[in-house]
Amino acid sequence: MARSLVDLLATHATHHPERTAYRYLVTGDSDGEIHVLTYARLLSRTRAVAAWLQEHGLAGSRAMLLYPPGLEFICGYLGCLSAGVVAVPGVPPQGRAQNHRALTRMKRLIADADAKVILGGREVIGALETMAEHLPELDGIARVATEDIPDEAATAWREPELTADSVAFLQYTSGSTAAPRGVMVSHGNLLDNVRVISERMGHTPDTIAEYGHEMFVSWLPVYHDMGLIGPVLTPVHLGATSTLFSPLHFLQQPSRWLTAVTRYRPHTSGGPNFAYELCLKHATPDLLDGLDLSGWKVAFNGAEPVRAATLRRFAQTFAPAGFHREALYPCYGLAEATLMVTGGSVDTPPTLLETDGSGPRAGAADAAAVGSGRPGPGVTVAIADPERKEELPEGEVGEIWVSGASVAKGYWRNALATRETFRATLPGRQGRFLRTGDLGFLRDGELFVTGRLKDLIVIDGRNHYPQDLELSAELCHPALRPGCTAAFSVDGGAEGEQPVVVAEVGPDADGEAEKITDLIRSTIGEAHALSVHDVVLVHPGTIPKTSSGKIQRHATRTAYLDGTLAVMGAPVAG
Incomplete structure (x- = not known):
């Protein structure tokens, strides 16, 4: 052998x-x-x-x-x-x-x-x-x-x-x-x-x-x-x-x-x-x-x-x-599981589940959830509540957890991240699980990926960490408040995932909104090779934070999609 x-x-x-x-x-x-x-x-x-x-x-x-x-x-x-x-x-x-x-x-x-x-x-x-x-x-x-x-x-x-x-x-x-x-x-x-x-x-x-x-x-x-x-x-x-x-x-x-x-x-x-x-x-x-x-x-x-x-x-x-x-063969995987976790069935068209017409994607041409197939042999996929770390019933959205011989050993010289990501356990399940940071649900044994629990932004197949984009934006103009910028991605339809930057500005930004917006776009474009879909400047105290002062990007994204941000002037769309 x-x-x-x-x-x-x-x-x-x-x-x-x-x-x-x-x-x-x-x-x-x-x-x-x-x-x-x-x-x-x-x-x-x-x-x-x-x-x-x-x-x-x-x-x-x-x-x-x-x-x-x-x-x-x-x-x-x-x-x-x-x-x-x-x-x-x-x-x-x-x-x-x-x-x-x-x-x-x-x-x-x-x-x-x-x-x-x-x-x-x-x-x-x-x-x-x-x-x-x-x-x-x-x-x-x-x-x-x-x-x-x-x-x-x-x-x-x-x-x-x-x-x-x-x-x-x-x-x-x-x-x-x-x-x-x-x-x-x-x-x-x-x-x-x-x-x-x-x-x-x-x-x-x-x-x-x-x-x-x-x-x-x-x-x-x-x-x-x-x-x-x-x-x-x-x-x-x-x-x-x-x-x-x-x-x-x-x-x-x-x-x-x-x-x-x-x-x-x-x-x-x-x-x-x-x-x-x-x-x-x-x-x-x-x-x-x-x-x-x-x-x-x-x-x-x-x-x-x-x-x-x-x-x-x-x-x-x-x-x-x-x-x-x-x-057509939708599939799901990640480097932490070597590559493939789930994949479709050969000679079978992909599974598309129509949405109920609610939510930010309502009316979108691609509003159907796409099935990413079933786990490979020896691979176990479970959907867990990321906070309670308990398995969820079929059909409920939670974090995708994976176990099997393809799951990697851990992160090189990073024991803490390895323990947090690769050593999860589930009541009633044997062995350890990999926490993928991705959200999804199971239906009839097939995985449907719905989003990302983690903040990683994936544009045209390339990974970007939001904190990198946020830092680049904050350093480009003195009116931008340090630690008060949120970067995330939104569904751009046929264009795929698109980056959005929401930034708090101080009172000295009056009359400079257009200049600051252009600077953020050009800075991120040069530093990260990204074209920013939307830059939104907001009043101080607008961006949600945790009790420890960490940016709540998902909450900011929700407010952006709902149109509830306290905007300084109209957003500049890309």
């Missing part, structure tokens, strides 16, 4: 050495330059990287992975696993607009993970060398471009002593927080979750053979759990083929995704809800004429709220190209 993905990779390389493990569309175009890794070549390069790490005494330490989109990341990542090194996927600094944010996050992750080596592409490592004198965080940290490690190094590889409980990698959950949390995902967690994914998505041996091993097409970033665990690691579990290309190439031309699905006819492909909306915006008659989506079996949709209107429109718009409504 395989103890890790390292064992499975060796098995596939032995039995099917020339089978394509990954192909990478260099330009994002199916008819452009393509890089290919067979299972034999993947094993060789993986062991070469692993041997280098072992020879430099790095087994048991953490390695920061900083790669541009491409196949070299996979060799570096699997090389870490094959050496008994804990991988830490990160975003490399690239481009002027993102350089500061990426550098800041990189420094935080290096410090938090106590990384001893940085693995990356040649250009990234070269850039770090030039910046080293200005980055004291790099002192004493080895840096290597893994493509420069010779193939012959693989002969020195030694099999690591791995157990199911050994940490495979740290998945950092925040895109912007000053206190990043690294989820400790073990080799056992990985094996269990790729098994869950395969079972829920119908990746049976017969199906794999029917599709000629073409199981995935993906543009998702590989440093994120959805892009890594699904399209990159699940193929290693299956011995299947995955076609990958850059997220930037998708964003530039969303049609590239659908064209790749047409060209390679994978069983499974997907992304967050916004990706389907982007495709709808570019669905010209000429594009539809050139597509054949009839083989697309699982079009997964997760990582942010799944919208009924998006599902309906996508199925209707792309039906002429052969897309089947039954392929």
Whole structure:
């Protein structure tokens, strides 16, 4: 029995050495330059990287992975696993607009993970060398471009002593927080979750053979759990083929995704809800004429709220190209559970529950609640009252709690957060539960996600902590009262979740409301790459707080939606 993905990779390389493990569309175009890794070549390069790490005494330490989109990341990542090194996927600094944010996050992750080596592409490592004198965080940290490690190094590889409980990698959950949390995902967690994914998505041996091993097409970033665990690691579990290309190439031309699905006819492909909306915006008659989506079996949709209107429109718009409504596959997961928790049933359309017409979303085109499917095998989902920590009956909304072998070990070097998040118990239930911070309910065994108990803001698949947005806003003008700003997201319909900032201003703001509003927009846009949907300036004492002085963001959001805020002048809509 395989103890890790390292064992499975060796098995596939032995039995099917020339089978394509990954192909990478260099330009994002199916008819452009393509890089290919067979299972034999993947094993060789993986062991070469692993041997280098072992020879430099790095087994048991953490390695920061900083790669541009491409196949070299996979060799570096699997090389870490094959050496008994804990991988830490990160975003490399690239481009002027993102350089500061990426550098800041990189420094935080290096410090938090106590990384001893940085693995990356040649250009990234070269850039770090030039910046080293200005980055004291790099002192004493080895840096290597893994493509420069010779193939012959693989002969020195030694099999690591791995157990199911050994940490495979740290998945950092925040895109912007000053206190990043690294989820400790073990080799056992990985094996269990790729098994869950395969079972829920119908990746049976017969199906794999029917599709000629073409199981995935993906543009998702590989440093994120959805892009890594699904399209990159699940193929290693299956011995299947995955076609990958850059997220930037998708964003530039969303049609590239659908064209790749047409060209390679994978069983499974997907992304967050916004990706389907982007495709709808570019669905010209000429594009539809050139597509054949009839083989697309699982079009997964997760990582942010799944919208009924998006599902309906996508199925209707792309039906002429052969897309089947039954392929729509809402799912739910999170990094703390490795990835997948629940998923739909293959060949079954998603479950949509119409609302009763009340509440802030009444009359919205996508007012239906969307089912996110059922738990995978060995996964338990319970709905609990977050305050009383008691299980709620079916149909009642509460916090989503999860248990099973896919639930990660905890947060890296953060015992308090681990205890609060990963060690919950329920009366009458055995074992410990993961508190997800998400709200939902169960109906006939299916999970319906309704919102977030926690304050995390997810925009276009990227995570933002509200306190970061609030601090950026408060520092941009002296009239803004410190500690008196609330950031949250609202349902923007087809546009998805949209950020809103409500800020208290002092009496010296008279006549400057428009200027302050513009400053908040531009500051958050520059610092967080976000377009703020609405900025509302309010009188002092308006924003609700707890007895200890903490901002009550949900109460502020409710007042905003109800129109009961004490506004200084009219709100400025985006």
